[in-house]
Amino acid sequence: MTGFLDNAEIEIPCPKCGKKSKQRLGRLNNNSSIRCGFCGTIIELKTDGPGGLAQAKKSAEKSLADLKRSLGKLGR
Ligand SMILES: [Zn+2]
Numbered sequence: 001m002t003g004f005l006d007n008a009e010i011e012i013p014c015p016k017c018g019k020k021s022k023q024r025l026g027r028l029n030n031n032s033s034i035r036c037g038f039c040g041t042i043i044e045l046k047t048d049g050p051g052g053l054a055q056a057k058k059s060a061e062k063s064l065a066d067l068k069r070s071l072g073k074l075g076r
Pocket residue numbers: 014015016017018019036037038039040041
């Protein structure tokens with residue numbers, strides 16, 4: 001289950017160019033900063049607070065839970 005979540009992608013908005021880079025959660029667990037794929041800016045990631053990594057993880061977990069729930073309904 002942890003591996004599945006690690007492959008979930010979240011979008012990190014770049015403060016400089018405003019474009020969103022998709023990053024895998026598993027990668028973000030080991031890195032506190034990412035490089036914007038569009039302009040090359042290094043984006044320091046916040047771990048908590050609004051727009052922080054903890055919140056992003058929570059929403060990814062929630063959408064996975066929703067997905068599992070709807071899959072479970074289909075299976076019956
Ligand atoms: Zn950028």
